[in-house]
Amino acid sequence: MKKIIGSVFLVLIAFALFALPVRAGDLNVSAAMSLREAVTEFSNAFSAKNPGVKIQNNLAASGALAKQIENGAPADIYFSANVKWMDFLAEKGLVDRKNTVVVAYNAVVFVGKPDLKARTMQDLVKLEKIAVGSPRSVPAGDYAVQAMKKAGIEKQLEGRLVMAKDVRECLMYADRGEVTGAFVYKTDAEQMAKNVKILFVVPQELYPRVTYPLGMTAAGAKKPEAVAYFRFAQSAEGKKILAKHGFVVE
């Protein structure tokens, strides 16, 4: 009897292990953290129209997601907050360039307490601590560091930049008052900030425009659900969702 129970148990474990990964109708969406609300809404709307498709939203810094995909993490759709990481995957052959399309734009702003006197990049050298996404993986941080370099204040800010793992953590640091200010996207500041507000918009000439490419991975291109999702995100309805969350759609 014990033996039978034991083998039943083993079979069950084997089922559990093998049943988890690829299942028809599953869709893995890896999206930049700044798109959290927009992508969640996308996925919900898509699920409502396509019952039976189970969507998993994986939200993190775009660079971290690209790294996961490079290492074989399941992903059918990839939303990046910059062109750099999409190009990175394209170069590795993990995304076909013809399956990518730019869907939205954003801008980098500086947030802080409403009474903080910081109106230009030059004012930042007086501040004590500034949160910024880690430029190695967070596009918002990459844009911000590029802007600081171009404004010539990068050296002066050395040792005062707190690296966040994604743009929302960056905003949270500022919101909780642990840093004087933070570089985040306009959309994050407008939709998510509670105790801080936009002090200034980082001048566009200091960094490349924040661009959100949407891509279908090599694995995703083979799935009809992924193709449908890819089209849905570019549709008028998809654009409406992005616009609603403050993104610039052209």
Add this chain to the structure above:
Amino acid sequence: MPLFSHSDYLAILLSLKVAVVATLLSLPFGFAVAYLMTFRRFPGKVGLDVIVNLPLTLPPVVVGYFLLVLLGQHGLIGKWVLQPLGIKLIFTWKAAVVGTAVVGFPLMVRSIRTGMETIDRRLVEASRTLGAGWFDTVMTVIVPLSIRGIIAGSILMFARGLGEFGATIIVAGNIPGVTQTIPLAIYDYVSSPGGDAMAMALCLVSISISVVVLVFHEWLSRRMVRAD
């Protein structure tokens, strides 16, 4: 072998510095707690034991979060004690020390207790009957007889401190050159495409330091066993 950047070297130095300072700061407290737990009977002993050992089983993230809630700008200690004194702790290397100290503390206490429990109680009693005050007894009997436990505990805590991540990233943040320790630098590289080589190189540094420290600890504890 890729060449480390300036901030990577600083991360290695900072890890050592944080672990050393946290260990030295904890030493008197660790000794006191171990002394109380070994030689004294008092109400709430079990409670103290649980509280001291809690960081051993709690996720370090929880420890970090509690410290942030306590010591942060709006925290109980942060707002009413640190701010009036003009001390800013969160997102400085001192916060990393506090986090590391709390997480590593139980390891130190355990080792010192093990050392103290091997002391023959009669020696302690003899010193008291010969007229030594408790402080004298502690300094001349207990410390020398448990010195190996004290050293072993310090080493263990130091080793744990080198690897502290969860609490550190929350209270000290990730500031290259200021609060970015080895684990935090590795974390930064690991989530970055193309960062594998650097992550691996820092992992090797981390492994080397740990191996040296643990071998030393093992050697010491063997000597301890032999000495008994």
